[in-house]
Structures are given as C-alpha cells and as structure tokens.
Amino acid sequence: MASSERNLQTCEVPDATVQRLPLYLEKLKLLQAIGVEDVSSRQLAESLDIKASQLRHDFHYFGGFSRPGRPYRVEKLVTALEQIIGVDRPVPTAIVGAGHLGQALANYPGLQLQGFPIRAIFDVNPKLLGLEIRGQPVRDLDDLEPVCRREGIKIGVITVPASSAQEVVNRLVAAGVTGLLNFAPTELKVPGHVSVRHERLTVGIMALSFKVKCGALARSAAGNEPGPLAGSA
Amino acid sequence: MASSERNLQTCEVPDATVQRLPLYLEKLKLLQAIGVEDVSSRQLAESLDIKASQLRHDFHYFGGFSRPGRPYRVEKLVTALEQIIGVDRPVPTAIVGAGHLGQALANYPGLQLQGFPIRAIFDVNPKLLGLEIRGQPVRDLDDLEPVCRREGIKIGVITVPASSAQEVVNRLVAAGVTGLLNFAPTELKVPGHVSVRHERLTVGIMALSFKVKCGALARSAAGNEPGPLAGSA
DNA sequence: TAGATTGTTAATCGATTAACAATC
DNA sequence: TAGATTGTTAATCGATTAACAATC
Known part of the structure; x- marks a missing residue:
C-alpha cells in the first residue's frame, strides 16, 4: 500500500500503462451502462484484446481494487480510475x-x-x-x-x-x-x-499506409491475392 | 542487404520504428524546403529529441541510405522514406x-x-x-x-x-x-x-489529464507551487 | 592524418507475460 | 472442498542505447 501511494505521487507509472487506463475506464463505463456489476480481469482483458496478467499488472501500480478470489466491482473500479486519471471532477x-x-x-x-x-x-x-x-x-x-x-x-x-x-x-x-x-x-x-x-x-495514416503496403507486398509475394469480396466479415 | 529486403517484404519491422518513420519524413521535408542538402544522424535525431543510435538502428531495418563516413543526402532520404511508407504516389x-x-x-x-x-x-x-x-x-x-x-x-x-x-x-x-x-x-x-x-x-486527453494531475500532486507535495507566471518560455 | 560519420552488433533497459501463493 | 480469482514476483521478450569497426 505504501509503495502504491508513492507511485501515485511521483507518477512512477510506465507510459504504456497510463495509455491503457482510459481504455479500461471506457470499457468499464460501458459495462456499467448495461448493468454489469462484477467483472474478472480475464473478461475485461479479453474484451480489450490484451492479457489478463497485463491488466492486473497495470492495476497493481495503484493497488487494492479487489481482494484475491473476488472479481472487481465495476462501480468501484470506475470511481477509482476516474480519480486516478483525474476526471472525478470536470476539467475545464x-x-x-x-x-x-x-x-x-x-x-x-x-x-x-x-x-x-x-x-x-x-x-x-x-x-x-x-x-x-x-x-x-x-x-x-x-x-x-x-x-x-x-x-x-x-x-x-x-x-x-x-x-x-x-x-x-x-x-x-x-x-x-x-x-x-x-x-x-x-x-x-x-x-x-x-x-x-x-x-x-x-503519423497515424502514414503508419497505416506502411502496413497496407506491406500487406499487399506479402500477399503478392505469396501469390494469394484475395478477390475483393474474399474474407469480408 | 538480403536481410533488409526480407524486412521490407515480410514487414518484420517493430511498430515503434514504423511510428517514427513519418516523423523522420516530416522533418526531412522541412529541411528540404529550406534548402538543406545533407544531414547527419546526430542533427536529425536531436531535432526530434531522440538518440542518434536509435535513428540509425531504425534506418538499418531498410538499409543502405548512406555509406560510413558520409552524412545522409536529404533528397535521397525523403525519396526512400516515401517509398517505404508507401506515399511515393498518391493513396486514394x-x-x-x-x-x-x-x-x-x-x-x-x-x-x-x-x-x-x-x-x-x-x-x-x-x-x-x-x-x-x-x-x-x-x-x-x-x-x-x-x-x-x-x-x-x-x-x-x-x-x-x-x-x-x-x-x-x-x-x-x-x-x-x-x-x-x-x-x-x-x-x-x-x-x-x-x-x-x-x-x-x-485516450490522448485522458493520458494528458493523468500527467497534469500527477504534476500538481508532486509540486504540492514538494511545496513549491509555482506562480502562474513562473518559468514561462 | 585526425576528426567525424555510418552500419552493425552487443549490452542495457523496460515492458509484457507467466507463474503461483493467498484467498474466496 | 474444488474451482476460480486477485495480488505479486519472476521469467521472458522486445526496444533502446552504447560501442566500435569501417569509411570518408
């Protein structure tokens, strides 16, 4: 508990973790809106396409969201994350x-x-x-x-x-x-x-362009160019 | 050279590197616009606030932008990066x-x-x-x-x-x-x-909010709240 | 030559993932 | 109890940085 307090104050939290906090909050608010009360790290992580251990590791920087054996309470988690991020009151x-x-x-x-x-x-x-x-x-x-x-x-x-x-x-x-x-x-x-x-x-659209170009190269190299209708969900 | 060709085709380039390519290109186009012809990895890296070795390491995935001892030619680099990113011709x-x-x-x-x-x-x-x-x-x-x-x-x-x-x-x-x-x-x-x-x-504004809140906490803990005019550039 | 530069590999650093005891 | 879950640490993985030979 003492170490998590220190983390909060000196902000010794990796940037990668900080960037995930808003994603957690967004998803949790969505769950809250449809009336879900409890959520496990596995459920929450899967819905965000990350590993459950990463989510628990992230939360561990702040500590004490639940107890071993008990899943997270959605409402408690929303409140806690809002405080951590600093949006528990409006930011003008x-x-x-x-x-x-x-x-x-x-x-x-x-x-x-x-x-x-x-x-x-x-x-x-x-x-x-x-x-x-x-x-x-x-x-x-x-x-x-x-x-x-x-x-x-x-x-x-x-x-x-x-x-x-x-x-x-x-x-x-x-x-x-x-x-x-x-x-x-x-x-x-x-x-x-x-x-x-x-x-x-x-930057975003250029990084996308690189991936698109690479995908096209890889497929043409493999010789399996898909028809425009192939594979559409 | 064979390995850099493979990287280009299978796109075994770290995402972190891909995200920096647009920044390199942007800065180089700026240099080109003001008539700069040559640039060293140190100059370019410093202007982007990264290490020169990181820049050279990034470029090494694609290989052959210059020779040891010679700085980069801005024009060659712009052309090469445009091709790599896939914007050497318009992307509709x-x-x-x-x-x-x-x-x-x-x-x-x-x-x-x-x-x-x-x-x-x-x-x-x-x-x-x-x-x-x-x-x-x-x-x-x-x-x-x-x-x-x-x-x-x-x-x-x-x-x-x-x-x-x-x-x-x-x-x-x-x-x-x-x-x-x-x-x-x-x-x-x-x-x-x-x-x-x-x-x-x-996500961007929330990550910012977190940093702002942490900064405020750290300063109030240290007891050196700056006046609103202090330190302005 | 001497100083500076790139390409390339090795060392370091940090982030992600796995593992597991404690708990319900 | 048995199965599932969290908190926490250790192991793995990947990215950044340093180092240096080759070159100008």
Missing part, C-alpha cells in the same frame, strides 16, 4: 483555434462526456467571433488570459496553425494552463510543470 | 461520415499534402448531400461500393457513429479498401488482409 478545457478542426472538437460530445467540458473557444479571425458552438461563443484571442483565469482552464487544445502555436502556448501557460493537447505539427517549448501531448493525424 | 482515400469531424478532416490540407488525397466523401444524412468540400461532393452512402471501386480507394477514414461503424467497414472492405483509420470508439472485425488503426481522441 479551452480550444484555441476555431478552424475546421477546432470546431469539430468543440462539437464533439465525447470531450464533455468524458470529463473535459469546453469552457472557452478562441480565434483571431473576426469573422468567427459571432459563432456559438454548444453554448460557447468564439472569443477574441485578446481575451485569452482573463477568460482562462476566470474559468479556471486547466487544459488547452491547440488547433491553430503551426506558425502561431508557440505564442498561443506561452499565453496559455502564463494564464495558468498546465496541460496542452497539441494538434499543430510543431514542437513546443514549455516550462517543466506543463505537460504536452502531440496528436499527429498524419 | 475516402471519408465515411461527413459530420463535424469528417468535414474537418476533409478540409485538412495536410492529408492531401502528405499523399492522401480525399477522392470521396459519404454520409447517410440527405441534408449533407448538397455540400462540397475542397471539390469533393458529399455522396449518398448507397453509392459507396461503385464510387470506391471506380476511384480505387485504398484507405477509408471512419467518422461515423460507433453504432454504424462495423457495417460501413464491411462495405468498404467488400469494395476493396485495405486500410482503415477508425475514429469511432469501437472495436472493428476485419479480415486478415485489412489493417486497422484506431485514433482515440479521448
């Missing part, structure tokens, strides 16, 4: 850049539902200032600092062009934002107390 | 689901620029059928198969609700699509020759 979030991607994210219900309500949207383009998305007006970038402070914004979503990303980030950090979700294709310099996560849309 | 891509996210992706210039021209957009909503995005009309989902075949669509981007994702995927696969970029929060069943990549927006 702002979107900077109300172009196509920014608007899409502002409209996406998942963010609000998962605990990240959009409390502010900013853009430099005066033509967008009239626009309102899910009850939030697009505001002038000039108002960034006072609005972010007033709303207690914790996370900033960067959907501005790469050329203005760093300046926007500096202002968000100065206004007290400590987490940045960066969709701009550029590196960002931030002070040590700020966390950044890059979301690169083109 | 379709977007299924023209809601906010689908429209944002269709409008995103990066996809076209990186080698993935959007050659078709589909939706079930009749109200969207008049819409045209960057020269592509939103088409009726009923026309999916003939249009995908005619345009030679290789990659399908899934931006429909989770409830209809599997059906859309079945139809895309039947129409000859072999790569799927899935934004719907659901697992997909596909035949073996099809590659799927999940893009989970909420």
Whole structure:
C-alpha cells in the first residue's frame, strides 16, 4: 500500500500503462451502462484484446481494487480510475483555434462526456467571433488570459496553425494552463510543470499506409491475392 | 542487404520504428524546403529529441541510405522514406461520415499534402448531400461500393457513429479498401488482409489529464507551487 | 592524418507475460 | 472442498542505447 501511494505521487507509472487506463475506464463505463456489476480481469482483458496478467499488472501500480478470489466491482473500479486519471471532477478545457478542426472538437460530445467540458473557444479571425458552438461563443484571442483565469482552464487544445502555436502556448501557460493537447505539427517549448501531448493525424495514416503496403507486398509475394469480396466479415 | 529486403517484404519491422518513420519524413521535408542538402544522424535525431543510435538502428531495418563516413543526402532520404511508407504516389482515400469531424478532416490540407488525397466523401444524412468540400461532393452512402471501386480507394477514414461503424467497414472492405483509420470508439472485425488503426481522441486527453494531475500532486507535495507566471518560455 | 560519420552488433533497459501463493 | 480469482514476483521478450569497426 505504501509503495502504491508513492507511485501515485511521483507518477512512477510506465507510459504504456497510463495509455491503457482510459481504455479500461471506457470499457468499464460501458459495462456499467448495461448493468454489469462484477467483472474478472480475464473478461475485461479479453474484451480489450490484451492479457489478463497485463491488466492486473497495470492495476497493481495503484493497488487494492479487489481482494484475491473476488472479481472487481465495476462501480468501484470506475470511481477509482476516474480519480486516478483525474476526471472525478470536470476539467475545464479551452480550444484555441476555431478552424475546421477546432470546431469539430468543440462539437464533439465525447470531450464533455468524458470529463473535459469546453469552457472557452478562441480565434483571431473576426469573422468567427459571432459563432456559438454548444453554448460557447468564439472569443477574441485578446481575451485569452482573463477568460482562462476566470474559468479556471486547466487544459488547452491547440488547433491553430503551426506558425502561431508557440505564442498561443506561452499565453496559455502564463494564464495558468498546465496541460496542452497539441494538434499543430510543431514542437513546443514549455516550462517543466506543463505537460504536452502531440496528436499527429498524419503519423497515424502514414503508419497505416506502411502496413497496407506491406500487406499487399506479402500477399503478392505469396501469390494469394484475395478477390475483393474474399474474407469480408 | 538480403536481410533488409526480407524486412521490407515480410514487414518484420517493430511498430515503434514504423511510428517514427513519418516523423523522420516530416522533418526531412522541412529541411528540404529550406534548402538543406545533407544531414547527419546526430542533427536529425536531436531535432526530434531522440538518440542518434536509435535513428540509425531504425534506418538499418531498410538499409543502405548512406555509406560510413558520409552524412545522409536529404533528397535521397525523403525519396526512400516515401517509398517505404508507401506515399511515393498518391493513396486514394475516402471519408465515411461527413459530420463535424469528417468535414474537418476533409478540409485538412495536410492529408492531401502528405499523399492522401480525399477522392470521396459519404454520409447517410440527405441534408449533407448538397455540400462540397475542397471539390469533393458529399455522396449518398448507397453509392459507396461503385464510387470506391471506380476511384480505387485504398484507405477509408471512419467518422461515423460507433453504432454504424462495423457495417460501413464491411462495405468498404467488400469494395476493396485495405486500410482503415477508425475514429469511432469501437472495436472493428476485419479480415486478415485489412489493417486497422484506431485514433482515440479521448485516450490522448485522458493520458494528458493523468500527467497534469500527477504534476500538481508532486509540486504540492514538494511545496513549491509555482506562480502562474513562473518559468514561462 | 585526425576528426567525424555510418552500419552493425552487443549490452542495457523496460515492458509484457507467466507463474503461483493467498484467498474466496 | 474444488474451482476460480486477485495480488505479486519472476521469467521472458522486445526496444533502446552504447560501442566500435569501417569509411570518408
């Protein structure tokens, strides 16, 4: 118990584990919604296509979700994971850049539902200032600092062009934002107390392209090119 | 050389390496654009915040980008990586689901620029059928198969609700699509020759939330809460 | 030549998986 | 009890890093 407390505080949790926590939470919430009360590590792991021992190993960093012999209580697990991830209370979030991607994210219900309500949207383009998305007006970038402070914004979503990303980030950090979700294709310099996560849309599609190309090569080498209708589920 | 050919064909390349290839390509194209002709593994690695030995190790799976003693030629490397990733010629891509996210992706210039021209957009909503995005009309989902075949669509981007994702995927696969970029929060069943990549927006923001929360805990434990203006770059 | 660079292998490091005692 | 389950440690596996010969 003492060691799991230390893990929580110093965050000595592997990144690979951290990335799986949201998947666990998502699946558990789904189970909760259909009225499932108990779940074993094997059931939960199988539904996520991972090994049960990996799931238990992940949970072990935080410790004490159940006792040997007893399966997990879905509700307890949801509560615990929400606390661990930090979405046990809403995390006020702002979107900077109300172009196509920014608007899409502002409209996406998942963010609000998962605990990240959009409390502010900013853009430099005066033509967008009239626009309102899910009850939030697009505001002038000039108002960034006072609005972010007033709303207690914790996370900033960067959907501005790469050329203005760093300046926007500096202002968000100065206004007290400590987490940045960066969709701009550029590196960002931030002070040590700020966390950044890059979301690169083109990395995903390129990695996919590589696999597609390799699959095609492998099949043509093996000489068993499937007809377009073959094998469809 | 024989072993690197085998790697190319059977794709025995670690996923971690595959995910870095697009980053290398992106940075190299940037260097090319500003007229840089040569680059060393150290320079390139440093600009991406990785170790030079890792970069050389990655390149070694494909082999023969330079000779000992000579730095890499930017142009040769760009060409080679484009071929390896499979973007040396355009990869016809379709977007299924023209809601906010689908429209944002269709409008995103990066996809076209990186080698993935959007050659078709589909939706079930009749109200969207008049819409045209960057020269592509939103088409009726009923026309999916003939249009995908005619345009030679290789990659399908899934931006429909989770409830209809599997059906859309079945139809895309039947129409000859072999790569799927899935934004719907659901697992997909596909035949073996099809590659799927999940893009989970909420996983990214939740992992970020975890790090933010841990950072706050660590600082409050250490008792050195920085003022909101401290340390800003 | 001397210093710098790549390609390639070996060493290290970390993450995943297996195993099993304790428990229900 | 017998079968199933968790928490926890050890074994395995794979990825990253270091080292260095060959080369410019």
